[in-house]
Amino acid sequence: MTALELSGIKKTFGSTDVLHGIDLTVEEGEFVIFVGPSGCGKSTLLRIIAGLEDASEGTVRIAGETVNATPPAKRGIAMVFQSYALYPHLTVKGNMSLAMKQEGAAKAEIEERVGTASRMLGLEPLLERRPAELSGGQRQRVAIGRAVVRKPKLFLFDEPLSNLDAALRVNTRLEIARLHRELAATMVYVTHDQVEAMTLADKIVVMNAGRIEQVGSPMELYNRPANTFVAGFIGSPQMNFLDAAALGDTTAKTIGIRPEHIAVSAEVGDLACEVTHIEQLGADTNLYLRNETVGPFTARLFGEHYFAPDSRVHVSFDRTKQHRFDTEGQAIR
Numbered sequence: 295m296t297a298l299e300l301s302g303i304k305k306t307f308g309s310t311d312v313l314h315g316i317d318l319t320v321e322e323g324e325f326v327i328f329v330g331p332s333g334c335g336k337s338t339l340l341r342i343i344a345g346l347e348d349a350s351e352g353t354v355r356i357a358g359e360t361v362n363a364t365p366p367a368k369r370g371i372a373m374v375f376q377s378y379a380l381y382p383h384l385t386v387k388g389n390m391s392l393a394m395k396q397e398g399a400a401k402a403e404i405e406e407r408v409g410t411a412s413r414m415l416g417l418e419p420l421l422e423r424r425p426a427e428l429s430g431g432q433r434q435r436v437a438i439g440r441a442v443v444r445k446p447k448l449f450l451f452d453e454p455l456s457n458l459d460a461a462l463r464v465n466t467r468l469e470i471a472r473l474h475r476e477l478a479a480t481m482v483y484v485t486h487d488q489v490e491a492m493t494l495a496d497k498i499v500v501m502n503a504g505r506i507e508q509v510g511s512p513m514e515l516y517n518r519p520a521n522t523f524v525a526g527f528i529g530s531p532q533m534n535f536l537d538a539a540a541l542g543d544t545t546a547k548t549i550g551i552r553p554e555h556i557a558v559s560a561e562v563g564d565l566a567c568e569v570t571h572i573e574q575l576g577a578d579t580n581l582y583l584r585n586e587t588v589g590p591f592t593a594r595l596f597g598e599h600y601f602a603p604d605s606r607v608h609v610s611f612d613r614t615k616q617h618r619f620d621t622e623g624q625a626i627r
Contacts, residue, residue, distance in 0.1 A: 296358065297322045297448060297480040298343065303352035305338055305504075312338050314504045316352070320482060320497075325474050327483045329491040330501035330527070336484045337452055339501075343482065344373050344450050357447050372441035373450040376457060378433045380425040380440075386412075387421040390440045404443075411442040414473065431462040435469070442473065451483040455490065467494060488528055492516070500524050522623040525550050531580055533617070534591040541588065541611075543618070546626055550617035553580065553594035556609050558601070563608025569601045583609065 298320035305313040313335045320326045328336040341347040343354060345366035354361050361369050380389050387408060394404045412418045415435045425433055434454060441449055451470075455463045471494055474481055485491055491498050492512045500507045500515065500523070508520040512528075519525035525533045531553045538546040557563065558581060570590070571582040579599040584590045593609060601607055618626040 295322045296320070297324070297356070298482065299353075299355040299358075300339075300343070301353040301355075303339065303342060303354070304350045305335070305342065305347065306350045312504050313342075313349075316506060318499060318506065318509070320480060322480055323478050325481045325483070325494060325496045326499060327485060327491045327495040327497075328499045328501055329485055329488055330507075332486060334501040335504040336486075336501050340450055340452055340482065340484045343448075344371055345369050370447035371450055372444045372446035372448075373452065374434075374437050374441050374454045376453040378425070378437045378457075380433060380436060382425050385422050385424055386417060386428070386436050386439075389425070389436055390417075390443050393440065393444055407443045407445070408439075411439040414442065414476065415439045415469065429462075430458055431466060434458065434466055438470070438473070442477070447480065449479055449481040451481065453485055454483075455485070455487075463490075470494065488530065492528070498528075500527060502527075518625070519550075519617065520625055522548060522550065522619050525617060525619075525625075531592045531594060535619075536588050536591060538618070546618040547621045548619040548623070550619060551591075551611050551615065553592045554596070555612040555615040556591075556593040557612070558583075558593050558595060558599075559608050559610070560601075561608060563610045565609050565611075567607055567609055569603055569605050569607060571603060572601060574598065574600070581607075583607070 296319055300316050300318045303313055303316040316339060328339060330336050338347060342349050345364065349362065356369055384392065390408050390411060391404045412421060415438060417435055417439055420428065420432060455466055458466060467490060483494065495512055497509060498512055498515055499509050502523050508515060508524045515524055515528045519528065522535060529552055533550045533552050536549045538549045541549050543549060565585055567583040567585045569581060570584050573580040579595045581593045581595065581601060583593060620626055
């Protein structure tokens, strides 16, 4: 069953066009992530789905029902914000149960749902605390728990991890992934972090300047990017883009090669380069290289390696992993 369908969604603020006709289908149980740079329109699109913004044109359908004129509270959605949006005067239990109380749910049902959600998220010892007594990670779990309690048709997440430190981001990301598996719920999630997108999503929607560049599974986007924008956005360090003519290819404009698909040797290789910088990360080593003809590019080596800055090395490109793009930046298949 289709959980969410967007048809021709456009959004204009004054004379500025923010969304340029978005078409998208999300199936029941899918975890779909909108990813793209700041200002690409992904949060605006999420707010239109939630009913917090009106579309200038187009149709939003949730579970087959057109909801353009339906207020947010009646859409069957639950939203988790970047800022947590908890009521400071209420306890954890009070925050999690408030929406159900406002809907007139029975006390026994409220207790049962809050109990289930708090067990899933490890919130049982915190139920009588107020938000000021919680860490950032605990507050975000409460915000997620408040959404779980409502049993919505659709979960919406607006950059929920951006206020957390690195370790908490990883832990909370794992909790969200586990929740998706356990609830088999439909989730739509916005982030600018491509690592979150790659590790959480069933389907990624890459957006740029108010348009969808490509939709696909994480590895589909990684291995078969539709254009140079997607190729450069997905993957870290990002794909190298080299002049095709400088590499002897006269049928493409640009050759794309990911850093991990470049072999580096002190003595043997296809191309002589200078080491301009080295990043030793323990599990990986990133080498920043320059060739007089090809220009600068990056190689990623697995494990610990050391090459002195300004030293000379030789590189070889894995030709089976190269991506070819035309003058418009579109992939040549």
